[in-house]
Amino acid sequence: MQKKKDNNKRAKNSTKERSSQTISTGYTRIDDEQRRIRRRKREMQVRKQRRRLIMGSFAACFVIAACAFAFLYMNPLFLKAEVIQQEMAEDFNPTQNIGFVFGGKVKQVQVESSVDTSKPGDYEVTYTYRGHKKKATVEVRDTTKPELELQTYATDLAETITPELFVKEVKDASEVKVRFEKEEKWDQAKTYEIGIVAEDASGNETIKKTKLIREKDEKGPEITGADDVDIMQGKDLDLQNGVTVSDNMDPNPSLSVNTDQVDLNSPGTYTAVYTAKDRSGNETTVERKIVVEENPELEEKIVYLTFDDGPSENTGKILDILKKYNAKATFFVTGNNQKHDDLMKRAHDEGHSIGLHTYTHDYAKLYASEEAYFDDLQKISDLVEKVTGEKSYLIRFPGGSSNTVSKKYVPGLMTKLTKAVQEKGYQYFDWNCDSTDAEGNNRPVEKLVANATSSSQKHINILMHDTDAKDTTVEALPKIIEYYRAKGYTFKGLTANSFAPHHKVNN
Numbered sequence: 001m002q003k004k005k006d007n008n009k010r011a012k013n014s015t016k017e018r019s020s021q022t023i024s025t026g027y028t029r030i031d032d033e034q035r036r037i038r039r040r041k042r043e044m045q046v047r048k049q050r051r052r053l054i055m056g057s058f059a060a061c062f063v064i065a066a067c068a069f070a071f072l073y074m075n076p077l078f079l080k081a082e083v084i085q086q087e088m089a090e091d092f093n094p095t096q097n098i099g100f101v102f103g104g105k106v107k108q109v110q111v112e113s114s115v116d117t118s119k120p121g122d123y124e125v126t127y128t129y130r131g132h133k134k135k136a137t138v139e140v141r142d143t144t145k146p147e148l149e150l151q152t153y154a155t156d157l158a159e160t161i162t163p164e165l166f167v168k169e170v171k172d173a174s175e176v177k178v179r180f181e182k183e184e185k186w187d188q189a190k191t192y193e194i195g196i197v198a199e200d201a202s203g204n205e206t207i208k209k210t211k212l213i214r215e216k217d218e219k220g221p222e223i224t225g226a227d228d229v230d231i232m233q234g235k236d237l238d239l240q241n242g243v244t245v246s247d248n249m250d251p252n253p254s255l256s257v258n259t260d261q262v263d264l265n266s267p268g269t270y271t272a273v274y275t276a277k278d279r280s281g282n283e284t285t286v287e288r289k290i291v292v293e294e295n296p297e298l299e300e301k302i303v304y305l306t307f308d309d310g311p312s313e314n315t316g317k318i319l320d321i322l323k324k325y326n327a328k329a330t331f332f333v334t335g336n337n338q339k340h341d342d343l344m345k346r347a348h349d350e351g352h353s354i355g356l357h358t359y360t361h362d363y364a365k366l367y368a369s370e371e372a373y374f375d376d377l378q379k380i381s382d383l384v385e386k387v388t389g390e391k392s393y394l395i396r397f398p399g400g401s402s403n404t405v406s407k408k409y410v411p412g413l414m415t416k417l418t419k420a421v422q423e424k425g426y427q428y429f430d431w432n433c434d435s436t437d438a439e440g441n442n443r444p445v446e447k448l449v450a451n452a453t454s455s456s457q458k459h460i461n462i463l464m465h466d467t468d469a470k471d472t473t474v475e476a477l478p479k480i481i482e483y484y485r486a487k488g489y490t491f492k493g494l495t496a497n498s499f500a501p502h503h504k505v506n507n
């Protein structure tokens, strides 16, 4: 209210002043009117200008927006970086480099990447969206140092020291080479500080320290397994077998055995000397006592008549002849003619030896594998034990241990089998005199006798065959016995300790 009154007062006063001016000059009223008109004109102009300005701004904004839209439409794909630094062997996801997709989604962008994070190098990634392509370069680099874990190494003064000896574990994305920080002789018995450098393929290096403990080794190697041994005269003994050597420092000490004094063919007590040496020059010797027991057979002149492939219908005739001459022989039997197994029993009961020739005598089956051979051997062993009541440990390989047929099935098989049968407690017998009755049926008796009596060795193992078709072998037998008997030979069946001729193994 107060304000209104004041305004009224002011209005009244100005009217008073104006009246006094009007009174003073006659043109004053007209001037005022003109001024008012001019002012209104100016105001109109200002308003017009303002309107124009606003309209102009609107137009400009519209143009800018249109341009922006057009630009984005032409370049809808924005990448975060055109060059990406990528650590080797770490995960790389090219999609993560997409910054913004105008009018679309990240997953609509096609990404083609040739990046191989396992190899340092520059690779290209191509992003395609609505036909627009963007490229980024990925710089795969190995900037990570190898992870290196070291260990203290203790050894004698003889070992050559290499940096690898100290490395417990080393890890890196690329191949790492280790070397000494500084190479020295390290030839004193003391503790050295050693610097090991691990360098990866990109030249990143890790250096760590560890210790080398050099000790003077004064302890010789230890020899085990050289226990005293009893053996039958004439038998083979591998004196290296079962004897081992170890050392506190040297992982590969040497071992040698001196058997110059040992004669396995003559009864007696012998000493074999084992010598072991480590790399520091420490030596250990162990003496092994070998008692060779007398084998009476070895002192005699003996013929071992052997008949393979039986029993047969000729077995009885052979047994009759042997009975007549009071001679003993050996039958290497098969399981192929079991109707005559009573003759196998008779042979055993009359004091002849029964040996295992195999159950099937089928080369393709027998020599198919080590396992196949032993499966078959078990069958003939069981059969012989069933028929005779006694287990046999005598073996004759079909074709002899020198056969090359087995090569066709398994290379190296006979080398394995000849060792394996002996390790299982068997003895195998080849022959050192061949009657040659296997070369055909009805071979002339004179030929068989001539061949079977061609040997003058102390121990003669004669190969013959006992089959239905070998009639001339039966006919030749008395003459063969008479020949050798006249020369002072006795006729014995084989035992596991008998002289065992072994052919050269060819497979």
Ligand SMILES: [Zn+2]
Binding pocket: 308, 309, 357, 361, 398, 399
């Ligand atoms: Zn045979």
